[in-house]
Each structure stands twice: as C-alpha cells, then as structure tokens.
Amino acid sequence: MNSAIIVAAGKGKRMNKDINKQYIKLMDKEIIYYTISAFDNNTNINEIIVVISKDEEEYFKSNILNKYKFSKNIKIAYGGKERQDSVYNGLKLLSDNSEIVLIHDGARPFISDNIINDVIRETKDKKAVVVGVPVKDTIKIVDENEYVKDTPHRNLLWSVQTPQSFHVNIIKEAYNNAYKDNYYGTDDSMIVERYGYKVKMLFGSYENIKITTGEDLYIGEEILRRR
Numbered sequence: 001m002n003s004a005i006i007v008a009a010g011k012g013k014r015m016n017k018d019i020n021k022q023y024i025k026l027m028d029k030e031i032i033y034y035t036i037s038a039f040d041n042n043t044n045i046n047e048i049i050v051v052i053s054k055d056e057e058e059y060f061k062s063n064i065l066n067k068y069k070f071s072k073n074i075k076i077a078y079g080g081k082e083r084q085d086s087v088y089n090g091l092k093l094l095s096d097n098s099e100i101v102l103i104h105d106g107a108r109p110f111i112s113d114n115i116i117n118d119v120i121r122e123t124k125d126k127k128a129v130v131v132g133v134p135v136k137d138t139i140k141i142v143d144e145n146e147y148v149k150d151t152p153h154r155n156l157l158w159s160v161q162t163p164q165s166f167h168v169n170i171i172k173e174a175y176n177n178a179y180k181d182n183y184y185g186t187d188d189s190m191i192v193e194r195y196g197y198k199v200k201m202l203f204g205s206y207e208n209i210k211i212t213t214g215e216d217l218y219i220g221e222e223i224l225r226r227r
C-alpha cells in the first residue's frame with residue numbers, strides 16, 4: 001500500500017506572521033487543508049500521516065481535522081527540531097504493510113492528483129523519485145564575499161519540490177543510517193543519495209510552489225482562483 005507523510009511542523013519564520021504559515025487561509029481555507037485534501041482525494045493513497053508541532057495539536061484538531069472531516073483516517077505524528085526530524089517521526093508511524101511513501105511539504109498546497117499518480121507509478125519501478133522543475137534563472141555559485149565563482153550549465157539544473165517518494169525499506173534504511181552518522185540533509189533525497197541509491201527526477205509543475213514568504217500568498221490565491 002501507499003502512504004503519504006505531510007510535514008507541517010515548521011515555524012514558518014520567513015513568513016513573519018504570528019501563526020504557523022500552514023494555518024494561513026487562502027480563499028477562506030487554511031493552506032494545510034488544501035494539502036491534506038490532495039492526498040485525501042487521491043485514490044492511490046491508502047494512509048496519511050500529518051506531522052504537526054505538539055503545541056499546535058489542539059489547534060490542528062479543532063480547526064482542521066474536526067472541521068473538514070477528511071474521508072481517510074489521518075494519523076498524527078509530532079514534529080522535531082529540523083524538517084528531517086519531523087520526517088523521521090512520520091516514518092516511525094507507517095503501517096507495517098506500507099510499501100511506498102510519498103513525503104510532502106504541508107506548505108505545498110497545489111500538488112495535483114496527476115502528479116501524485118505519476119510519482120507512485122514511477123516509484124514502483126525506480127524506487128526513489130523526486131518531483132522538480134528546470135530552473136528558469138541562471139544560477140551563480142558565489143564565494144563568501146559574494147563574488148561569482150562559477151556558473152553551472154542551466155540545462156542540468158532543476159529545483160526540487162515534493163513529493164519525494166521511496167520504497168519504504170530504502171528510506172527507512174537511509175534515515176536510520178543518517179542518524180547513526182549524525183548527518184543532516186536539506187531534503188529527503190539527499191539522504192537516500194548519500195547511501196548510494198539513484199534518484200529519478202520527475203517533471204512536476206511550476207504551480208507546485210512552496211508557500212514560504214509573503215508574496216507567495218498572492219501567487220497562491222491566484223492559482224486557486226484560476227482553478
């Protein structure tokens with residue numbers, strides 16, 4: 001069976017609001033509502049685990065879970081200090097018969113049903129799959145004084161999004177090893193790459209943005225309005 005872990009236990013510091021950004025509303029509903037709904041409505045997802053901050057549990061239950069009544073049972077895990085710690089706590093709650101797990105940012109509410117299906121299909125064969133898009137800007141590598149050091153070829157550069165999807169045994173092994181080695185990566189794929197697995201990049205969507213700073217809220221509202 002296929003599981004989804006949605007991580008929503010960050011602080012949203014770059015958003016500069018007094019609430020966790022996933023509880024900000026876009027067109028009358030909270031960001032996290034849209035994210036959970038995408039996986040709730042997808043017929044290939046059998047299990048959903050949402051990772052939240054322990055001190056936001058009551059808020060999450062009364063304002064999201066009890067309010068929107070999703071059709072699937074939603075399991076709750078508690079977040080940790082870094083995103084990686086939150087994912088790890090989610091992995092520990094996976095059912096024993098879970099074969100594929102999609103790890104997704106709570107702050108990416110515009111993930112489409114089609115991409116979720118594509119990711120699951122590809123993961124069966126490729127074992128480790130991430131979604132991303134080719135970068136539009138030329139990317140510069142700079143030194144500590146912000147002088148340009150190098151310009152990598154743009155046609156090989158992608159920005160990576162979520163879902164990042166894996167055979168459960170692979171991601172669990174990689175995460176266990178990372179904690180043994182005290183290694184922290186900035187995404188899930190990095191951890192799997194580190195232990196020698198090949199990761200397949202799948203073209204996602206430029207709409208699958210992560211709500212990070214204030215202007216993303218305007219872009220997000222516009223994406224919803226056009227649907």
Ligand code: CTP
Nearest residue numbers: 007008009010011012013014081082083106107
């Ligand atoms: N996340 C998490 N646990 C953490 C840190 C992040 O579950 N300790 C989640 C966030 O809730 C978010 C996703 O990981 O859905 C992507 O992280 P990011 O966009 O960086 O969110 P925040 O860490 O909340 O934002 P910021 O970095 O601006 O503080």
Ligand code: MG
Nearest residue numbers: 010011012083
């Ligand atoms: Mg963060």
